[in-house]
Amino acid sequence: MAHGPAEGITRWLYTTNHKDIGTLYLWFSFAMFLTGGFFAMVIRAELFQPGVQLVQPEFFIQMTTMHGLVMVFGAIMPAFVGLANWMIPMMIGAPDMALPRMNNLSFWILPFAFAILISTLFMEGGGPNFGWTFYAPLSTTYAPDSVNYFIFAVHIMGASSIMGSINIIATVMNMRAPGMTYMKMPLFVWTWLITAFLLVAVMPVLAGAVTMMLMDINFGTSFFNAAGGGDPVLFQHVFWFFGHPEVYIIILPAFGVVSQIIPTFSRKPLFGYSSMVYATAAIAFLSFVVWAHHMFTVGMPIAGELYFMYATMLIAVPTGVKVFNWITTMYRGAITYETPMLFCIAFVILFTFGGFTGLMLSVAAADIQYHDTYFVVAHFHYVMVAGAVFSGTAAVYYWLPKWCGRMYDETMGKVQFWLAFIAFNITFMPQHFLGLAGMPRRYADYGLQFADWNMVSSVGAFLYGGAQILFLYNVVRTIMYGEPVKEAKVWEGAEGLEWLVPTPAPYHTFIRPPVVTSSAAGEDEWSISGATPHVAFKAAPGAG
Amino acid sequence: MSEEKYYVPEQSALPIFCATAMGVMAFGAASWVIEGGDAKIFLVGLALMTIVMYKWWSLVIEENMQGLASPQLKHSYVLGMLWFIFSEVMFFAAFFGALFYVRVFVNAWIGGEASVVLFDNTPTDAATANNDILWPGYERQWPVMETPDQAVNGEEAIFKGPDKNMSLPLWEYPASQWFSKLYTLLPWLPLWNTVILLSSSVTVHFAHTALKEGNRNVFLRYLGITVMLGFFFLCLQVAEYYEAYVHYGLTLQSGIYGTTFFMLTGFHGAHVTLGTGMLLIQLIRGLKGHFSHEDQFGFEAASWYWHFVDVVWLGLFIVVYIFG
Numbered sequence A: 001m002a003h004g005p006a007e008g009i010t011r012w013l014y015t016t017n018h019k020d021i022g023t024l025y026l027w028f029s030f031a032m033f034l035t036g037g038f039f040a041m042v043i044r045a046e047l048f049q050p051g052v053q054l055v056q057p058e059f060f061i062q063m064t065t066m067h068g069l070v071m072v073f074g075a076i077m078p079a080f081v082g083l084a085n086w087m088i089p090m091m092i093g094a095p096d097m098a099l100p101r102m103n104n105l106s107f108w109i110l111p112f113a114f115a116i117l118i119s120t121l122f123m124e125g126g127g128p129n130f131g132w133t134f135y136a137p138l139s140t141t142y143a144p145d146s147v148n149y150f151i152f153a154v155h156i157m158g159a160s161s162i163m164g165s166i167n168i169i170a171t172v173m174n175m176r177a178p179g180m181t182y183m184k185m186p187l188f189v190w191t192w193l194i195t196a197f198l199l200v201a202v203m204p205v206l207a208g209a210v211t212m213m214l215m216d217i218n219f220g221t222s223f224f225n226a227a228g229g230g231d232p233v234l235f236q237h238v239f240w241f242f243g244h245p246e247v248y249i250i251i252l253p254a255f256g257v258v259s260q261i262i263p264t265f266s267r268k269p270l271f272g273y274s275s276m277v278y279a280t281a282a283i284a285f286l287s288f289v290v291w292a293h294h295m296f297t298v299g300m301p302i303a304g305e306l307y308f309m310y311a312t313m314l315i316a317v318p319t320g321v322k323v324f325n326w327i328t329t330m331y332r333g334a335i336t337y338e339t340p341m342l343f344c345i346a347f348v349i350l351f352t353f354g355g356f357t358g359l360m361l362s363v364a365a366a367d368i369q370y371h372d373t374y375f376v377v378a379h380f381h382y383v384m385v386a387g388a389v390f391s392g393t394a395a396v397y398y399w400l401p402k403w404c405g406r407m408y409d410e411t412m413g414k415v416q417f418w419l420a421f422i423a424f425n426i427t428f429m430p431q432h433f434l435g436l437a438g439m440p441r442r443y444a445d446y447g448l449q450f451a452d453w454n455m456v457s458s459v460g461a462f463l464y465g466g467a468q469i470l471f472l473y474n475v476v477r478t479i480m481y482g483e484p485v486k487e488a489k490v491w492e493g494a495e496g497l498e499w500l501v502p503t504p505a506p507y508h509t510f511i512r513p514p515v516v517t518s519s520a521a522g523e524d525e526w527s528i529s530g531a532t533p534h535v536a537f538k539a540a541p542g543a544g
Numbered sequence B: 001m002s003e004e005k006y007y008v009p010e011q012s013a014l015p016i017f018c019a020t021a022m023g024v025m026a027f028g029a030a031s032w033v034i035e036g037g038d039a040k041i042f043l044v045g046l047a048l049m050t051i052v053m054y055k056w057w058s059l060v061i062e063e064n065m066q067g068l069a070s071p072q073l074k075h076s077y078v079l080g081m082l083w084f085i086f087s088e089v090m091f092f093a094a095f096f097g098a099l100f101y102v103r104v105f106v107n108a109w110i111g112g113e114a115s116v117v118l119f120d121n122t123p124t125d126a127a128t129a130n131n132d133i134l135w136p137g138y139e140r141q142w143p144v145m146e147t148p149d150q151a152v153n154g155e156e157a158i159f160k161g162p163d164k165n166m167s168l169p170l171w172e173y174p175a176s177q178w179f180s181k182l183y184t185l186l187p188w189l190p191l192w193n194t195v196i197l198l199s200s201s202v203t204v205h206f207a208h209t210a211l212k213e214g215n216r217n218v219f220l221r222y223l224g225i226t227v228m229l230g231f232f233f234l235c236l237q238v239a240e241y242y243e244a245y246v247h248y249g250l251t252l253q254s255g256i257y258g259t260t261f262f263m264l265t266g267f268h269g270a271h272v273t274l275g276t277g278m279l280l281i282q283l284i285r286g287l288k289g290h291f292s293h294e295d296q297f298g299f300e301a302a303s304w305y306w307h308f309v310d311v312v313w314l315g316l317f318i319v320v321y322i323f324g
């Protein structure tokens, strides 16, 4: 094995190094974030005022579709896979991911998949125009030809996700340093292990859904056609059997990140480590049995409505355990408010808010009013933007010094945080009001009574877009000119193996696994050969 | 470095070429299925993929022969294969689930009946309305021999049911005659396919035991038999499809019954093809003497896959054929 990175472009094209691949994922994800963000700007510009202003309705709906697809599959998911690649081997003391070449394959599929997906916008008949949930028959009988490109793009990005997840599972199960038992793993590793399991379980179901579409469109089958004995509602069942676990695929790694950062800046170990693990597992399990809460208005039997309502509400219990634990971790901690911590605190508040609106939506009778309105849009942006995107941003600020050996500009970070936080709320808070007042989602135009809040929301969206440019600037500036950091432990309160390796993290870490010994106080002491022992990982009470 | 335990390979051009091949294949497949399209781009992708796969597997086998694969690395391969099989299980689950939903719920609703009876037996208004307003005349039935489209539009229907289905022949007779009609099962292909596939699971197991005992000749013989059985299975399936298309009027287009029948058995058949291919490669490797009684991962992976394909078939045999 070579000691440093290869020279030139092949370093990135041919790499087998988890850190390089992590970096690729993160940059790709940011590029997609800006692309999806651009689509969002088109949407909000059109909705700035009532009436058809900038784009035709046919194009508007392509924008909402692409915005959702690109953000979910291109921005958020790859961002967390990037973090997993960088951090999991370093957190469990492994030399690399278990299957390094497959790791590189998983990444390089993505640019192809998204090139195909985005190219559909320029095709005859336009791009996908059926929403990111691509309900049949909009996506079958009435779809443009480009739907076929969409289908195969989904196929290969699914293959990428499955391989990526298998790699993560194999890494966590097989590559932990001796002494790193399951119940000593950092929570980020745990949440990713469970997320990877969810991915392997549901990505194939998504593949099944698009395969059924492909057959209905081109080969005369009747999965989603009642004339032949099938049912369009079948599509919704298959899709949401994938789709609801998918939203937890998005949020669980975010939970993991927050569970790493809050203890660091509270200078206290995470409260209730093992309950965090069990809560994560419970959420993952429940996510398989609640999918039809997206379908309360579709005409399910009453027994179905009731079952899915109560099952959905149950998820609030383990989610509540997590929120409780984060708050209790902060309670009486010596808290400092660096940028990552600010984003995490905002996460806890805003995610909880989104959870509450979720709870409102889970009331089947009430959902008949809320369904397909901006209230739903507001709900899922609170959990996905203030949840997943905020925690992803926090993670970048938190680990960036470890990755590149330079410190970001704290003032600029804080400015970015406040800009993002305020702009986010200006954008999405009014959408609750719009939705409750009855404004439907996915339309290019709206009634005059919705005009004021829409204008506010659009202004917020442009500000939020601006905050991302500031983020990009801060990250690039840090990598190029940031203040060098030398300490292995960049943050005073940080615990974990990644803070034991030098800063910046060398190209290969843990070529020899770290060694763990037990101190007099019964705490684990980790050391890497050559360095003096540090107490790097205190086992949580009751754990391990 | 010699003290390294886990083999982290040097950088490699294979993954990105593999990704390129996948991208070209995906794009090519889409342009192929669109009306007026052709397969050119897809075939280019496929050719590239074939080369990459050949090179990649050869490389892995070579590394293995050089002893680079530590037990820990092999365990990664084991985990990789098992979780891959799990993902395949979930892929089939989507199609089995679709079949279940259509049979149990949709069929009842468009036929104006209650589906699962939990509390009382009266169909709801919504259920009867489905039938009265949308598909009057359609009766709940499985297999769907007359589609809702036919019930409403008669000869003009686009979706027409098959003339004959693939279910257990005994169902055509009253229960009292089943015993005397047992002979009708003899020409029933699915039964033979079940026998073949189940025996192949046994032979592959024998091959495995022989390999573990270091009994090379027995290993090769049983592995060879397994590959043959896989091949027979596929031949019979071709015969069955021919029968369906030519004599039963049963095609992919014959409503939901044809849809689910061909999609489930078709994907299974595709997996049998893949599994037979994997076993064949292991047979060739075995003939070249690649396996030792400690090192047999390639063969084991293929045989797990084979058992999985077998289990899927059992599910199919029960829900698609016997109670089809």
Ligand code: HEM
Pocket: A133, A247, A248, A250, A251, A293, A294, A312, A313, A315, A316, A319, A354, A355, A356, A357, A358, A359, A361, A362, A363, A367, A370, A371, A372, A376, A379, A380, A383, A384, A387, A388
């Ligand atoms: C306590 C937790 C949650 C509950 C009870 C809940 C409940 C719901 C319900 C009932 C709906 C359907 C609303 C409708 O269409 O009428 C919904 C939509 C949605 N939720 Fe949640 N949710 C929760 C958490 C989350 C999380 C953590 C995420 C993602 C990170 C999420 C993402 C979404 C998305 C994307 C949609 C809309 C999908 C669409 O129609 O486009 N939710 N939620």
Ligand SMILES: [Cu+2]
Pocket: A243, A244, A247, A290, A291, A293, A294
């Ligand atoms: Cu959901």
